[in-house]
Amino acid sequence: MILWAAFAVFASFYFSPSLAVQYDIDSSCSFKLANVGAAIEEAILMARRSVERLDNAAADHTNADDHTTTDHTAAGHIIADHTIADHTAADHDIGILFSRIFHTTISDQEAVQDVRNIMDSIANITRNIDGGEADLTLYCDNDARWQQGPGTYYLPTDPHFKLPRAPACRSPGTLATMYSVPLDHPRHDKLFAQITVCDRLATMSLSTLQDYLGFDWSTGGLMDPTVNPYHLLSVYLLHELTHFPAWQRPLTEESGVVYDVGPNSYWWQNIIQKPREDALINADNYAFFGLLAHLGDSGLKLSDDGWQVGTLVHTEFRPMMNFGFF
Numbered sequence: 001m002i003l004w005a006a007f008a009v010f011a012s013f014y015f016s017p018s019l020a021v022q023y024d025i026d027s028s029c030s031f032k033l034a035n036v037g038a039a040i041e042e043a044i045l046m047a048r049r050s051v052e053r054l055d056n057a058a059a060d061h062t063n064a065d066d067h068t069t070t071d072h073t074a075a076g077h078i079i080a081d082h083t084i085a086d087h088t089a090a091d092h093d094i095g096i097l098f099s100r101i102f103h104t105t106i107s108d109q110e111a112v113q114d115v116r117n118i119m120d121s122i123a124n125i126t127r128n129i130d131g132g133e134a135d136l137t138l139y140c141d142n143d144a145r146w147q148q149g150p151g152t153y154y155l156p157t158d159p160h161f162k163l164p165r166a167p168a169c170r171s172p173g174t175l176a177t178m179y180s181v182p183l184d185h186p187r188h189d190k191l192f193a194q195i196t197v198c199d200r201l202a203t204m205s206l207s208t209l210q211d212y213l214g215f216d217w218s219t220g221g222l223m224d225p226t227v228n229p230y231h232l233l234s235v236y237l238l239h240e241l242t243h244f245p246a247w248q249r250p251l252t253e254e255s256g257v258v259y260d261v262g263p264n265s266y267w268w269q270n271i272i273q274k275p276r277e278d279a280l281i282n283a284d285n286y287a288f289f290g291l292l293a294h295l296g297d298s299g300l301k302l303s304d305d306g307w308q309v310g311t312l313v314h315t316e317f318r319p320m321m322n323f324g325f326f
């Protein structure tokens with residue numbers, strides 16, 4: 001969660017395919033946030049499920065367009081609506097979810113590509129295990145690593161990594177942030193960024209969806225005051241990952257970033273108000289899309305009549321999965 005968009009727009013990179021971004025977890029997280037590794041993997045899984053489900057929805061859409069008046073379509077719909085756990089059935093729910101969150105339809109190819117590119121990039125992140133320098137490091141030091149210099153803040157271990165203002169955790173209300181290197185940094189043309197989880201967030205005892213196995217998310221829905229998506233560290237991390245500079249698309253120079261589009265950038269009731277153009281560059285829209293795409297794997301979807309207030313309902317449909325380890 002970021003309150004300042006400024007950090008997210010330090011540098012703008014054009015999207016390049018097949019990025020092999022590696023992340024690392026700093027030792028400052030070991031005691032403070034032992035589940036951060038599980039949470040980042042779950043965030044990556046949410047992104048992967050978003051891509052797989054979007055791909056399956058697109059195929060369905062093409063069929064519907066091509067055969068609107070033939071028996072073929074009727075048969076197709078019967079299969080999709082009534083087959084339990086048919087992992088090859090086209091995914092209607094993801095198209096509905098897409099339209100509710102991004103204020104456009106699944107046939108808006110440009111919008112689908114934008115979301116798919118960012119989610120696919122996140123899905124491709126892997127943990128750095130070979131001991132080299134990671135592209136993205138997660139810190140839980142409450143931003144203590146930043147030192148104040150004349151008119152700036154910098155990293156003693158990397159003095160070119162400077163901030164134009166005080167680090168985010170020193171500002172009341174900030175929970176987590178992503179820093180990308182400034183344009184004059186020697187690595188500005190490479191992929192290089194850091195995430196800080198501030199103590200405010202680290203002390204909230206956040207969980208992963210996995211920790212809630214067996215919990216019925218349909219009882220309270222997305223806006224329940226006691227258990228809601230903001231109790232999930234993975235949702236915060238997915239939000240932060242969308243800010244990574246390398247995901248930026250070759251749109252215009254100013255709009256090619258995902259940041260926190262004000263006013264009211266966060267939470268379900270706000271993100272569903274965002275018009276298409278804002279929704280496609282607002283981090284929390286991606287965080288909720290990823291969460292709901294993955295909740296579909298446990299048979300949950302937004303209710304048709306209560307979706308605006310975040311009501312979830314059970315469905316027998318299970319989206320197709322492409323990976324063997326589920």
Ligand SMILES: *[C@@H]1O[C@H](CO)[C@@H](O)[C@H](O)[C@H]1NC(C)=O
Pocket residue numbers: 016017018019117120121124
């Ligand atoms: C993700 O990885 C796959 C497989 O290596 C690759 O085909 C795809 O282009 C990558 N996507 C992005 C957005 O980098």
